[in-house]
Amino acid sequence: MKRYFLILIAITFSLISCENSKEKTVSATEGNDPAIADEYVVVNLKDFHSKAEDLVGKTIIIEGTVDHVCKHGGQKMVIVSKDTDKRLKIFTGENMAAFNTDIEGENVYVIGVVEEERVDENYLREWEGEVKSGGEIKKEEDKLNTGQGHENKEMENDKSAELEQINNLRKKLKESGKDHLSFYSLVCQDYKVVDADESSPENE
Numbered sequence: 001m002k003r004y005f006l007i008l009i010a011i012t013f014s015l016i017s018c019e020n021s022k023e024k025t026v027s028a029t030e031g032n033d034p035a036i037a038d039e040y041v042v043v044n045l046k047d048f049h050s051k052a053e054d055l056v057g058k059t060i061i062i063e064g065t066v067d068h069v070c071k072h073g074g075q076k077m078v079i080v081s082k083d084t085d086k087r088l089k090i091f092t093g094e095n096m097a098a099f100n101t102d103i104e105g106e107n108v109y110v111i112g113v114v115e116e117e118r119v120d121e122n123y124l125r126e127w128e129g130e131v132k133s134g135g136e137i138k139k140e141e142d143k144l145n146t147g148q149g150h151e152n153k154e155m156e157n158d159k160s161a162e163l164e165q166i167n168n169l170r171k172k173l174k175e176s177g178k179d180h181l182s183f184y185s186l187v188c189q190d191y192k193v194v195d196a197d198e199s200s201p202e203n204e
Contacts, residue, residue: 046084052184055114074098107194112186120180
């Protein structure tokens with residue numbers, strides 16, 4: 001897996017350096033490892049949220065700077081880019097080792113599958129009931145990814161902050177005119193810390 005990943009990264013450098021007006025893909029033609037997807041979509045973080053709806057279920061390659069690694073188990077990291085205020089939550093895939101906190105501040109290339117978390121009124125009502133009854137934090141809530149603002153790491157277990165978030169989501173849901181809100185995250189298959197001289201020109 002690692003060998004194929006490095007081959008893909010080498011190909012990706014040239015793709016990301018090109019004009020980004022069209023969606024680009026890179027084929028995994030080396031070897032016959034069934035764990036390797038047939039096609040990867042190269043996506044810039046600044047474009048991810050505008051394209052995410054069409055990327056659900058697809059395997060993508062994306063670059064960003066690791067802003068935060070969850071201290072409780074290392075199952076989540078958040079990447080950012082100076083080109084945008086958008087953020088992306090990335091979760092470890094099945095049988096993957098936890099993310100190491102040492103990579104905070106490093107640039108990384110990540111291969112992963114885009115997932116969608118839908119929030120509707122039933123979801124919010126259930127979550128609100130759990131919070132008010134003193135239950136545990138809704139596990140799915142951790143996957144909600146607005147792609148904006150700053151993650152408040154000190155208030156993850158604060159019930160009042162949860163209720164405020166629920167109210168804010170309910171307001172956004174009403175304003176959207178839709179029956180649900182969509183939040184997108186990435187389930188990591190593999191990643192590589194990028195040396196400064198390897199980073200693509202678009203992120204300089």
